[in-house]
Amino acid sequence: MPRKPVNLRHELTLLVIIKLMVIIGLWWAFVRDAKVEVDSERIATHLSAPAVATSPTHHTGNPHVQ
Amino acid sequence: MFSEQLVDLSRLQFAVTAMYHFLFVPLTIGMTWILVIMETVYVMTGHAIYKDMTRFWGKLFGINFALGVTTGITMEFQFGTNWAYYSHYVGDIFGAPLAIEGLMAFFLESTFIGLFFFGWDRLSRRQHLLVTILMAVGTNLSALWILIANGWMQNPVGAEFSYVTMRMEMVDFWAVLFNPDAQAKFVHTVSAGYVTGAMFVLSISAFYLLRGRDVEFAKKSFRIAAAFGFASICSVIVLGDESGYTVGEAQQTKLAAIEAMWETEPAPAGFNLIAIPNEKEMKNDFAIEIPWIMGIIGTRSLDKQIPGIKAIREKNRERILSGQEAVIALEALRKDPADAAMKTRFEDHKADLGFGLLLKKYVADVRQSTPEIIETAVADTIPRVTPLFWSFRLMVAFGFLMLGLFGAALVYSLNGNFADKPWLLRSALWMLPVPWLSCELGWFVAEYGRQPWTIYGVLPTHMSVSTLSVNSLYGSLAGFVGFYTVLLVVEMYLMVKFAKLGPGSLGTGRYDNEYAHAGENAR
Numbered sequence: 001m002p003r004k005p006v007n008l009r010h011e012l013t014l015l016v017i018i019k020l021m022v023i024i025g026l027w028w029a030f031v032r033d034a035k036v037e038v039d040s041e042r043i044a045t046h047l048s049a050p051a052v053a054t055s056p057t058h059h060t061g062n063p064h065v066q
Numbered sequence: 067m068f069s070e071q072l073v074d075l076s077r078l079q080f081a082v083t084a085m086y087h088f089l090f091v092p093l094t095i096g097m098t099w100i101l102v103i104m105e106t107v108y109v110m111t112g113h114a115i116y117k118d119m120t121r122f123w124g125k126l127f128g129i130n131f132a133l134g135v136t137t138g139i140t141m142e143f144q145f146g147t148n149w150a151y152y153s154h155y156v157g158d159i160f161g162a163p164l165a166i167e168g169l170m171a172f173f174l175e176s177t178f179i180g181l182f183f184f185g186w187d188r189l190s191r192r193q194h195l196l197v198t199i200l201m202a203v204g205t206n207l208s209a210l211w212i213l214i215a216n217g218w219m220q221n222p223v224g225a226e227f228s229y230v231t232m233r234m235e236m237v238d239f240w241a242v243l244f245n246p247d248a249q250a251k252f253v254h255t256v257s258a259g260y261v262t263g264a265m266f267v268l269s270i271s272a273f274y275l276l277r278g279r280d281v282e283f284a285k286k287s288f289r290i291a292a293a294f295g296f297a298s299i300c301s302v303i304v305l306g307d308e309s310g311y312t313v314g315e316a317q318q319t320k321l322a323a324i325e326a327m328w329e330t331e332p333a334p335a336g337f338n339l340i341a342i343p344n345e346k347e348m349k350n351d352f353a354i355e356i357p358w359i360m361g362i363i364g365t366r367s368l369d370k371q372i373p374g375i376k377a378i379r380e381k382n383r384e385r386i387l388s389g390q391e392a393v394i395a396l397e398a399l400r401k402d403p404a405d406a407a408m409k410t411r412f413e414d415h416k417a418d419l420g421f422g423l424l425l426k427k428y429v430a431d432v433r434q435s436t437p438e439i440i441e442t443a444v445a446d447t448i449p450r451v452t453p454l455f456w457s458f459r460l461m462v463a464f465g466f467l468m469l470g471l472f473g474a475a476l477v478y479s480l481n482g483n484f485a486d487k488p489w490l491l492r493s494a495l496w497m498l499p500v501p502w503l504s505c506e507l508g509w510f511v512a513e514y515g516r517q518p519w520t521i522y523g524v525l526p527t528h529m530s531v532s533t534l535s536v537n538s539l540y541g542s543l544a545g546f547v548g549f550y551t552v553l554l555v556v557e558m559y560l561m562v563k564f565a566k567l568g569p570g571s572l573g574t575g576r577y578d579n580e581y582a583h584a585g586e587n588a589r
């Protein structure tokens with residue numbers, strides 16, 4: 001039995017539109033309010049920030065567990 | 067406060083999105099030139115089958131492009147959210163090629179891709195071929211700018227740190243543009259894309275031949291893929307060797323880690339074919355070494371030494387101590403920019419500032435760095451050896467496996483009897499995922515091998531991340547992974563569907579399964 005003709009162009013157009021909507025949704029949910037403004041003062045403060053909680057005593061010659 | 071969990075999650079998120087993104091990219095890069103070859107033959111010979119080949123493989127290319135386009139944009143999101151300090155610190159240099167790439171990708175490349183699909187009935191043969199060529203050029207130029215940005219992360223040339231603006235500033239655009247690391251990465255990476263495109267066409271053509279359908283179409287496609295693939299895999303191997311050549315210090319560290327080369331050997335150094343690295347004791351528990359090879363590959367000479375990991379660590383210890391001075395002077399200059407003595411002290415140690423910042427992972431005031439902290443920071447400067455050693459070897463093994471396949475496919479294509487070799491066709495079919503695996507392994511080696519830096523020697527990874535909440539990172543990570551997984555599933559579904567339909571989906575009346583797809587012509 002013949003199958004229904006496939007209109008790839010319509011499928012891809014729909015796909016790209018849905019994809020753009022999802023990307024905008026992701027931006028809306030996770031990016032919009034998460035923007036971190038950085039200037040020279042802020043990065044100077046960042047460079048002077050307190051150390052990480054990790055103690056160097058736990059380190060061996062194999063430190064890159066991250 | 068620097069949180070290791072935050073750093074890990076930010077790295078994981080970027081790695082996952084980049085690796086998903088690069089499932090789409092190499093096929094786009096490779097397919098464009100295969101389409102150029104097929105259409106050129108059509109324009110030169112006027113044989114309709116080559117037009118059908120361009121349109122059919124162009125259709126599969128279109129699916130990949132539609133699914134892949136904008137998948138890189140989530141990485142741009144992350145520069146602003148997860149990597150805000152990185153973006154400020156190096157945005158002056160890193161942002162320029164990214165902005166140019168945006169113009170290339172969204173204007174040049176997308177415009178010609180649109181013309182490629184919608185111009186068949188509107189343009190002359192030669193005009194359409196020109197469009198296809200420009201589409202390929204645009205795609206490759208897009209890759210060039212991304213790899214210039216990435217190459218700068220490996221070898222940050224043409225820029226200097228300003229203590230006034232607290233960021234790196236570009237001083238020589240041409241040095242950034244012609245960065246040897248970037249150029250080597252570009253040619254190696256796009257060649258890998260060509261291999262991916264060739265393997266894609268070779269595998270699906272082999273599938274048709276094994277099924278005994280669309281035989282002439284599949285044979286012609288197979289021959290083109292075999293020749294293009296063989297040339298491309300040779301390029302990948304030769305240019306990969308060029309990429310491994312120690313053009314910069316960053317590459318030396320990475321090279322030593324990839325080779326599990328703990329000691330500086332007399333020149334020319336041997337190549338560890340197989341080894342069991344013992345990172346704790348900084349030695350190999352077992353190794354099979356081929357004499358001379360590493361020295362020749364790494365230095366292009368018989369008398370130059372390649373530094374081993376222990377020697378690099380010693381050098382890095384000195385740089386950390388010098389960097390400590392740079393950090394102390396920088397903090398003083400922030401309080402009093404007119405302090406001439408501090409300015410001189412800073413300028414003397416500025417080149418090692420990044421190494422001094424490694425100490426900030428463990429201590430707020432670098433003056434309070436104990437010998438133990440300094441040793442830990444020294445250990446940090448070398449990426450983990452075992453994952454790099456094995457992922458690199460797996461990538462190379464895949465490369466030579468593909469060389470064998472494309473070599474055999476080309477030889478039998480020239481003999482004209484490849485269709486009678488089921489083992490060759492089955493090998494081609496089963497090796498379809500191999501170029502993607504190689505590409506992902508290659509990126510792993512390149513990026514993991516750069517740790518603990520985002521910009522080698524300039525900015526440590528832990529200083530680059532934003533101070534976001536861990537929960538928001540888990541949320542966005544899940545969102546991105548879910549998004550990409552859906553795209554990948556849809557891509558696989560459409561690719562399998564249209565590959566199975568074959569050239570009959572063009573509705574030209576010349577291929578198998580035509581009855582099922584009448585009316586789809588020109589879509």
